[in-house]
Amino acid sequence: MFRMVDKSKVDEVKQMLEYTQKGTAKATVGNYMVVLRNDPLVRESMKYNKLTGRIDIVKKLWWNEEVCKLDDDGRTYFYYFFERYYKLTSEKCMDKALRIEANSRAYHPICEYLEQLEWDGQERIRYVLQRYMGADASDFVYEVVKHFLMEALSRIYRPGCKADEMLCLVGQQGAGKSTFFRFLALNDDWFSDDLKQLNDSKIYEHLRGHWIMEMSEMIAAISAKSNEEIKSFLTRQKDTYRNPYDKYEEDRKRQCIFAGSTNTRQFIPFDRTGARRFLPIAIDSSKAEKHILDDEKEARSYFDQLWAEVMEIYWSTENKSSLLKFSKEMEQEISEYRKQFTQEDTMAGMIQGWLDAYKGSHVCSVQIWKEAFDHFDREPKKFETNEICSIMDTQITGWKRAGVHRFSKEGYGRQRSWIREGAEEEGGNEPDKDGFTKLTKAEQLELPFDLPDREKG
Template sequence: MLRPKEDDASCPKPRRRDQSGSARAIVPQSANDSLATHSTDPRWKTRLFVNDKGKVLPNLINVAFAFRNAPELCGAIALDQMSGNIMVRRPLPAIGAARCADRAIDDADAIGLTEWLQGNELVGVQIKTVQEAITMISRENSFHPVRAYFNRLQWDGVPRVDGWLTNYLGAANSAYTKAVGRFWLISGVARIERPGCQVDHMLVLEGPQGLRKSTASKILGGEWFTDHLPDDLRGKDSSVAMKGSWIIEIAEMHAMTKSESGSLKAFITRTTERYRPPYSRYIVEEPRQSIMIGTINPTSGGYLRDATGARRFWPVKVTDISIDDLRRDRDQLWAEAVALFRSHGAKWWPDAEFERRHILPVQSDRYAFDAWEDKAADFLESRHSTTILDFACAVLNMEAAKVGRTEQNRIVDILTNYGWVSGPKDTKTRRRLFTNPKMAKGREVGHPLPSKLSV
């Protein structure tokens, strides 16, 4: 069936009930601030679209017009850009009138709003149309609670950021603790000011159970803190779980297997979350707005199991956590970090020289070394290249038939920890060659830097 042309007399255009004035619409506010007071139009009912018989159309455009202009509805709902929730910002009319504001909208609100709209000229409007309008209008009124928190902060000018790990958590006073403490706080600001920016490191608080490491982490994150992540960090469940969170605690790191440590390494460095939310038709790609903090009761055997992944962790031994002082100065810590980021463009990552001199030695002390590594030193220092099987036979006196997948993986890890790299296959044996780049450059071969960790 052919669609009538717009100027076809048999298909009259919808018109506003009152043509005497232009319709007002709220102007979406800046996402940096809390919701502003919107102008309303007391005559909004007279400006709804009607059909050729003068009957108000119960369609999306009229419902949206009501949300933008009715004094009872204007600015009442908004999208929280942090959590993705649609929030009720002030009491809603009708059924929801007695319910408090500053909460996530729910089905009862949609039902109440439908009833109210039906009683205010929009007879026959369906709840589905109201729900669609809620989704659309909330995005026009979006706000960011953490950014709004930053905007409310006023730094008193007293420097605290460089020494916060020492002054509030009892860490050693060193160039290392000053730097990683500063970098971590500024990275928290960066992730809010520039969602999705690269943050490759995670602070790790070491200390005995009962020291209140998690409490300190929760104070820093406030209402945007979580320690509830699924065991499997690779799936969409982790993306869903971290929605609305700014500071995320990774607890019990000492209990992680090597596979879990590898997953955590990839999880830390991710800049976006790509997944399909529950009940949604569409896949979303959201820039990450959170940073990680680990807590651990370390063992004597070390807990960093992957030499390359170990670079992602900044371990700090804490001894005496002053919870009351941290709670008192929490806002000033973030206020200073915001000032450093916004006014001075402070970075949140170390340069290569600082990492080599100050960070790698600390990480090296936490590395869980393989017992086979001590046997490997002399062999590797005298070779330019080797294969997994050559290593197993020469270093471990293993028969070729007994070199399984587990043994192969351990040998590869040892070679990697010593700075060796995987190369092409040997033309004769067709086995993968590992080479020592330092030997290739004519340098003295040995353990790279002060540890098995390489820059």
């Protein structure tokens, strides 16, 4: 430090300070700021890192060799510098001045990196998973990957924005799935797979400073219970945290997104409420153009251009919120595609099998409970019919919701129903204004038919 300090400059800066009547420098935030902004050794030496929420030392001082975060050792070095050369000895005022100076020069390392990229015009979003993972280069894969990348970009330009879906690569071990996400983060420091527990009280410490968070171990051991925890965790847009030197807690908006990888095909636990948080993509390393680690330099360059393409789309789109939404048709396609990765629902299978053999055009939940499952010994409870309704609405093919239907022949009375797709919606079960109920054609055929006496013979 002594070799780096310009004592003539120190004397100049001392002339700018405020002093007491006794001639000692006042230990004020203002005096610390004067030194930080005028002494050539420490001037422009720090910035506030918006990604980590910490102060970065961005030039070589007397204790660091490269860019680093300001830690307790760094604070001690600063304290000694102020005390030794300027007789300033208030640690609290020093901390406040360091924070003010750093915040005045705030930066976001990922944004700075992305904004210096220049796209070469070649499309890569569509082909990146085919190139390195052997996935299809289809419109479907393109839309899913683009959606995930736009969520990632939005999270750093608009921290805390809605980004509650997780891209999951499903395929063989050794394909390089984790490496894919690490390279996707552009800098290894911006990637992490060190998220073991979602209920950790220090969860923000695991998230801060990272852009892509892989949850491979958690996905591998996912269960119905942990599935609920994951869904709840993904929907959060902020985390509450207090820095060691802060007095109050504050909400930290999330800047990261989450990804998953697994070797297990049917990794999504059965969930009748849906599993829309998971965006699975099947991969096949045998179909990949090259392994992602064959040429790391070339691969990282490819990912640079991938993000350059993403930036081009992002900044050329006026309504950026639209980039975070799938069309209804795409949501339906994803929902159908996701089924092959979802664990089997035996109850839904039994209902589908019974419906496929059923000859009628209308069914109700009570009928399914009794006839499909042979439960003629008691009436179903509300949660049991609700479960059947959920299955009918979300997992059964060939049937759709209909109105109230009279199940006179079956003995179930008037019930809300489902109708077979393609069957005539005959309706006619609601009384008209005069109190008469129009019968369906099937019901009319069941009426007894006797000719009047005068027409007989």
